[in-house]
Amino acid sequence: MSQTSTVDRDAKSGPFDVERVRRDFPALHQKVHGRDLVYLDSAATSQKPQSVIDAVTRYYTEDNANVHRGLHALSERATASYESARQKVCRFIHAAETHEIVFVRGATDGINLLAQSYGRSRLKPGDEVLITHMEHHSNIVPWQIVCEQTGAVLRVAPIDDRGELVMGEFERLLTDRTRIVAASHVSNALGTINPVEHMVELAHRAGAIVLLDGAQAVAHGSVDVQSIDCDAYVLSGHKMFGPTGVGVLYGKTSLLEQMPPYQSGGDMIKSVSFQKTTYNDLPYRFEAGTPNIAGVVGLGAAVDYLEALDTGAVRAHEDDLLEAATEGLSQVAGLRLIGTAARKASVVSFVLDDIHPHDIGTILDGMGIAVRTGHHCAQPVMEHFDVPATVRASMAMYNTRQDVDALVQALSKVREVFA
């Protein structure tokens, strides 16, 4: 993933040792249907390094207790691990303050939180929410719902035939009625990296706040939310080598302070009487109930893992895989790449002749190759390219050129079956 100002290019150097990285991921080393597993579905969920698995196990084995409540030793340790993960995430995405990091269930949960808290309390009839045509359903439906609730209008900025946002149209759709812009940092179905800094600048000029869906971006290295200057950013732990069921909503302090609570219960209050309840400070106001403590601890370990790597080398390795995959797939007769943006993450989506992607997926699985097939929860994207579904191979830092070759070779077997 080639980013400019948002990238934290580490000073660490040296060649990227993919074999060493692969050794850290136990699930990669197995046979599937008698073949060595080739895992090309990291955009759906990434595999987990041993250190993340160990952190979760250690938490349950040694520290298990509720957070922010007890004053016994285990509760103190659990709270310390939980809050230290918040600091790690804060550093990883370059937030200004740790209280700007709200732990949620995942990117979807974070978007819903923002839509229902900020959106529902702020939007008025005639106000507009602007999204893009390449959004995941999780960045479409929450806005449809809040628009229905408030009388606001949902606008959609179009994409072109390469799967890039049409910036002229995006700019034209930003008006003094636009209150919220919600867009993906990196598209899950196409791999497109959006020019988020420019989008934020334009949106702010129009007076709108910007939420970025970073679910697909953070697996490729740290991001800098202050440099992007977005008002909110969401991510999912399981797509960045952490556990499932945990994610983050980052919000600028000034934004979070304006937001009423989303869910209510324990931990989000300072005091409760039947006459009046005083809400807790940030970020606890938005973390009602006992959180996914083990998940948060595991996410902290995932950040540690990513930070120990040379971000620049990881990105160079992934760019190399993307280039190899794009080139290899282009040689396959009858193959059409879906999503050919100039700036892309290591994701290749494609269709092959008129063979249905699910048939391709089944045949690849039989050969030990895991890909995602379907509409990728982005049906408007499928409609735009006039395909019912695509095959998506998504590569992470632990993939190799051999994985890419295995995919390309397997596709000729697919063509044989349907010859």
Place this chain on the structure above:
Amino acid sequence: MGGDPGTEVDLDDLYQQVIVDHSRRPRNFRELANATGSGEGHNPFCGDRVTVYLKVDERTVADISFLGRGCAICTASASMMTESVKGKSIKEVEAMFGRFHAMLTDADADGRDNEALDKLVVFEGVSRFPVRVKCATLPWHTMKAALGSNDQITTTEDPP
């Protein structure tokens, strides 16, 4: 996909030549002008969509056709279904669906009834690929809905 993950799967078992042939060149692939009923089927997992048209005459399927866009298993199943049920009584068709469904989903089925399915036994291999079973049964569920009503939308997520 079913089976022991450590053992190889026989893809030829799933994609038999006759299935591939029907998926490439589906039979009775057209709208039926004088249909007495039709049904729409949708599998949101695959994106398969199939419309089945029926002409029922004196409790017999006088004619049947289909249109749609789907995976090879779904298209071949729809195509072969139309060939198998044409000219059969509704009672026979329902019994055939029961046997077909059992062949794909009932692990305890002893295959005793499979002979009666004639050419449709080529779909037996689908039972070893659980996520694909719905692809094969969608046209049948849709046909059954078409027998009952002409505005029914069938979805694999909420089978009738």
